[in-house]
Amino acid sequence: MAKASKFRGINVRKEVRLLPGYLLCAVWIVFTFILVAWVVCASFLSSNEIFSDSMMSSFFTRLTTFTLKFDNYAKAWGTHNVGVYFLNSLVYTVSSCTAIVLISAPAAYVLSRFVFRGNAFIQSLLSVAMGVPAIMIIMPLFGIVTALHLMNQPSTIIFLYIAMNIPFTTFFLMAFFKNLSPTYEEAAAIDGCSPIRTFWRIMFPLAQPGIITVSIFNFITVWNEYFLSLVFANKSQVRPVAVGLYNMIQSMRYTGDWGGMFASVVIVFAPTFLLYIFLSERIIAGVTGGAIKG
Secondary structure, eight states, X not given: OOSSOEETTEEHHHHHHTHHHHHHHHHHHHHHHHHHHHHHHHTTSXXXXXXXXXXXXXXXXXXXXXXXXXXXXXXXXXXXXXXXHHHHHHHHHHHHHHHHHHHHHHHHHHHHHOOOTTHHHHHHHHHHHHHSOHHHHHHHHHHHHHHTTOTTOHHHHHHHHHHHHHHHHHHHHHHHHHTSOTHHHHHHHHTTOOHHHHIIIXXXXXXXXXXXXXXXXXXXXXXXXXXXXXXXXXXXXXXOHHHHHHHHHHHHHHHOOHHHHHHHHHHHHHHHHHHHHHHHHHHHHHHHHTTSOO
C-alpha cells in the first residue's frame, strides 16, 4: 500500500497541506473579481445610481432594458481628455518597449555568451542599477532635464522609461541566452555567419519566449508608471493615463461625474487586463522557459 493515500491520481495528503494556500488564492480572486465587477457596473450608471443603496439592482435593470449609460465612456474619452492620455501612454509604451528590447537583447546576448574583460563588472553595474529606487535619482534627473530645457517633452519621458527598464530586461534575457545550446552558433559559424548576423538570424528568434514575456512585463510597468510621469509630464498634452486619471479623480470633487470617472478607470486598466487574459500562457511559458536548458 502506498504511503500517501491517493484518489484517482491525486495525492490527497499533499493537497490537504496546500489547502490553506488554495483558500487564500480563492479569497483573493473573489475579492478582486468583486472590485473589478463593481467598477465596471458603476461605469454604466449615473452618479445618483452609484451612491444609491440599490446600485447593483439599478445596473441589472438598465442591463435588461438596454439603457446602460454608454455616454459615460464618450464623456470620459472626450470631455475628460482620457483619449489624449490613452494615446500618449500608447505611444510611450510601444516606443519604450520596442527600444528596450532592441537595446537589451544584444547586450544580454553578449554578456551571456562571450567572455571578455569587464563582463562581470558590467553585470554588477546592472544589478546595482536594478536596486536603485527611482526616488533617489529623481532630483539629479530633474536638475539635468530642467537645465537642458527638456521638461514636458515626449522624447524625454520615453528616454527615461527606456533607461529605467534596461537593467531588468537585460538580466531577464541573459537567462534565456545562457540556456541556448552553443551548437547553433557553431553551425552558423561553419556556414560563414558573422556573430552579429548569427544573433539576429538565429539566437534572437530562439529567445522569442523570453522577449515576449519581458515585453509584456515592460508594457504593464510603463503603462502604469506614475512617479516619473508626475514629475516630467505635468502638462495635459503630454500626460499618460496614470497621471491623467489621478488629476481626473481630483476634479471629481467639483464636477461630481462619478460615472465618467469609473468609465475612465475601465478604459485605463482594460489594455493590461486584456493582455493578461489573452497572453497569460505566454507569460508562464516565458518565465519557466528561462530555467530550462536549451
